[in-house]
Amino acid sequence: NAGVMQNPRHLVRRRGQEARLRCSPMKGHSHVYWYRQLPEEGLKFMVYLQKENIIDESGMPKERFSAEFPKEGPSILRIQQVVRGDSAAYFCASSPRGSGNEQFFGPGTRLTVL
Amino acid sequence: DAKTTQPTSMDCAEGRAANLPCNHSTISGNEYVYWYRQIHSQGPQYIIHGLKNNETNEMASLIITEDRKSSTLILPHATLRDTAVYYCIVRVDTGNQFYFGTGTSLTVIP
Numbered sequence: 001n002a003g004v005m006q007n008p009r010h011l012v013r014r015r016g017q018e019a020r021l022r023c024s025p026m027k028g029h030s031h032v033y034w035y036r037q038l039p040e041e042g043l044k045f046m047v048y049l050q051k052e053n054i055i056d057e058s059g060m061p062k063e064r065f066s067a068e069f070p071k072e073g074p075s076i077l078r079i080q081q082v083v084r085g086d087s088a089a090y091f092c093a094s095s096p097r098g099s100g101n102e103q104f105f106g107p108g109t110r111l112t113v114l
Numbered sequence: 115d116a117k118t119t120q121p122t123s124m125d126c127a128e129g130r131a132a133n134l135p136c137n138h139s140t141i142s143g144n145e146y147v148y149w150y151r152q153i154h155s156q157g158p159q160y161i162i163h164g165l166k167n168n169e170t171n172e173m174a175s176l177i178i179t180e181d182r183k184s185s186t187l188i189l190p191h192a193t194l195r196d197t198a199v200y201y202c203i204v205r206v207d208t209g210n211q212f213y214f215g216t217g218t219s220l221t222v223i224p
Contacts, residue, residue: 004157033210033211035214041216042201042214042215042216042217043158043212043214044214045210045211045212045213048210048211055210056210056211059211089155091157091158093157093158102148102160102163103160103212104160105157105158105159105160106157107156107157108155108156108157
């Protein structure tokens with residue numbers, strides 16, 4: 001049973017470009033969560049999605065960031081017009097059900113903005 | 115979600131038990147205690163969780179005090195691969211997210 005998959009594992013972008021991060025949840029999991037980890041800090045929650053629905057986006061920056069989890073395919077975290085401060089590790093987690101369950105994390109995507 | 119307090123760092127000799135403490139004095143009745151760990155540059159790994167009773171699985175044991183104000187994660191026979199940052203998190207049973215603090219950096223020494 002494959003775990004949570006994220007790609008790319010490393011992504012380099014220049015300021016002003018767009019970054020697209022993909023996450024495929026574990027088989028049988030329909031709940032996806034995105035977290036961001038800045039250097040030397042703990043993970044910070046960004047958004048929680050179910051298929052075709054955003055359930056909780058309380059941790060998402062108000063501008064430039066968006067997330068989706070379509071009916072088919074992986075969840076996508078999209079960052080438009082990236083800035084150096086967006087450089088971080090972005091982790092995706094999934095769970096079989098929603099609230100109250102443990103979350104299983106992927107290996108992360110390390111975004112570097114030049 | 116209640117706040118937790120953990121020591122910044124700990125050392126443990128290889129083969130010995132590692133006991134990682136966590137204080138959560140403001141925990142409320144419907145909050146679970148979860149433990150995750152993050153090995154350098156990897157995604158967090160779920161270890162164990164509990165509400166009131168002590169719990170054990172193939173990775174670790176979780177001891178929760180009777181008043182639930184603190185808990186201890188026990189790795190019975192630490193190996194070098196257990197070197198990681200360990201996060202103690204309390205979360206309501208209806209919570210959507212985990213609040214990761216700075217955790218305890220455990221170093222297992224040969």
